């Protein structure tokens with residue numbers, strides 16, 4: 205149904221599009237000049253500049269624009285369009301002119317007249333709403349009728365969808381996503397089964413679908429509602445890190461979600477619906493658990509690749525004596541003597557197809573990685589200098605980590621090239637990964653650092669791309685926070701004990717007198733005592749309460765900056781965004797301290813924040829097309845106004861290490877200030893100076909692994925400010941949020957089946973010795 209043009213209390217500007225000032229086809233973003241015909245707003249000028257996301261606009265056409273006025277500091281009043289619609293002439297003459305215009309091939313004036321006289325002045329909406337409307341027009345050829353309806357639909361389709369979705373408070377951006385999936389069917393689907401949106405459209409919430417369904421009078425026990433409820437509950441559980449939900453838990457959560465005083469629901473209805481979804485392969489029910497298929501297959505796929513890699517035997521014919529000599533030479537070269545655990549780790553890694561190396565900070569993980577690479581090079585007579593390889597892809601050592609900063613750290617500590625896992629696999633956004641089981645990685649040894657941060661999806665994609673004969677070393681610290689995404693791959697692998705593992709316990713950095721390392725290990729080993737909080741050369745503890753946190757941090761920060769320390773080297777980490785000691789407040793205060801407003805510095809306002817040239821910012825999502833990833837930290841280096849660049853849109857330029865990334869306004873929300881970042885976001889990074897507030901106001905979040913992760917981010921200095929009790933309680937609180945994962949089961953099933961195959965094969969061989977083929981003839 206078409207919304208009545210220009211009707212309702214919604215503000216509009218009706219006008220002719222005079223010309224396009226700027227157009228970005230890829231973004232569907234345009235800035236246009238409008239000659240105003242009519243408006244129900246108080247705007248009294250004859251013309252206005254309008255901007256927004258449009259599918260197609262034609263100069264000379266008349267449109268209704270719905271949106272809001274905006275005051276641009278340089279260009280004055282502009283209209284920010286949130287939805288729009290072509291004005292279809294409502295007079296007979298206007299309509300005839302419209303239908304016989306160039307827009308509609310094959311329809312001349314005569315035919316247009318016939319259509320209007322037959323269908324009346326609402327001809328266009330009749331054609332759009334009823335496929336057969338034109339069949340009653342005498343003398344109109346079937347092909348022409350079909351062509352006209354098709355063109356009209358194409359032309360009106362997007363606007364029609366946008367305008368109708370806006371009635372349900374669905375904005376232009378989400379409307380574009382929806383239109384891409386459903387095209388002109390979007391509104392029909394929304395009206396018949398809004399819950400389908402929850403399945404098909406990323407980011408479309410259950411509550412929105414539910415409200416629309418209620419408005420459209422859909423029954424509260426409708427299977428689609430219950431099905432969407434199940435999917436929504438599963439999607440939510442994935443955000444909490446689960447790979448599946450036990451069916452009972454899932455049912456309880458769905459009941460909670462769908463609860464309604466008007467109509468009761470019982471478990472059997474939900475169970476039945478889960479079975480239906482299972483039949484349709486929308487979920488997978490197995491062993492009393494319910495999975496979203498992508499997660500079930502990720503776990504199972506990962507397990508199958510682990511099995512594949514373990515099956516391929518490794519040829520290693522270096523004798524222990526030879527190896528001792530090689531390692532001895534490396535020790536001489538490195539001017540150190542490997543500890544027993546470290547030697548064992550190098551030896552085992554060289555012998556293993558797949559190995560896990562774990563250990564807390566300063567136990568020598570990087571030292572061991574370097575030792576493994578050098579020893580491998582010596583054994584196989586391979587140079588470990590990338591410069592000796594003409595072709596980059598021939599370099600035998602592939603070093604990778606889940607985040608940009610972790611990869612950079614790995615590169616700096618080993619002196620070898622290291623990239624993010626996404627880059628290694630050639631992630632290209634929607635299209636997926638260039639590297640996969642068909643196009644695998646090249647190289648001989650793969651080393652993945654910070655493996656505790658890798659979720660089951662990424663682990664599966666990575667393992668798919670590992671060729672059978674590659675040796676793999678997974679390095680991580682199991683005591684850190686689990687991955688942000690679903691699963692706990694490192695923990696599950698360690699618990700399954702199917703991959704050889706070496707844990708390093710002896711702390712080497714402590715020998716250099718590091719209090720940070722001492723603290724970290726005391727927390728890890730549950731031997732923390734408050735006297736460890738005494739100030740030291742690399743550690744201070746400042747007593748303060750929640751309301752003093754922002755002030756204390758600002759003072760500490762100021763003192764450090766006054767001492768000449770680079771702002772980029774000081775990182776505040778906190779567990780939560782809200783409350784008076786939260787990340788948001790800390791960022792505001794620190795921005796004011798280190799990068800205040802001045803008349804010379806350009807800035808842009810984004811919701812409640814102001815981004816200013818010189819601001820430290822963090823990327824919040826993966827943006828592979830620009831080579832920036834969730835957690836990367838950069839600095840705003842330029843802000844351009846619309847008329848200052850060839851694209852004619854406002855732009856903000858952020859420098860990440862040596863790479864500049866240009867953001868347009870719609871992407872500004874991918875950034876946040878980074879004077880203070882969440883501990884979760886800091887995983888995989890290290891900073892010279894870490895300031896860590898810990899107060900009881902964070903109690904919901906304070907856990908041993910969170911505090912351990914935060915403390916181990918500090919390289920040279922750590923300043924904790926807050927309450928001793930909150931710290932004590934935090935490190936005594938274990939993360940009881942058990943993640944539901946079944947990787948261990950998948951691994952044992954896979955390995956069990958391969959054992960059975962082996963048994964079967966061996967049985968056949970034995971029997972075959974006694975039986976001749978003729979026995980079967």
Ligand SMILES: Nc1ncnc2c1ncn2[C@@H]1O[C@H](COP(=O)(O)OP(=O)(O)OP(=O)(O)O)[C@@H](O)[C@H]1O
Pocket residue numbers: 540541542543546563564565566567568569570571572712713
């Ligand atoms: N066997 C050793 N003898 C002397 N020094 C060592 C030895 N092993 C490691 N170190 C030193 O200890 C420090 C920490 O080692 P390394 O950086 O390898 O640990 P790590 O586990 O990677 O630490 P982090 O996780 O904090 O990065 C380094 O300065 C390193 O040179």
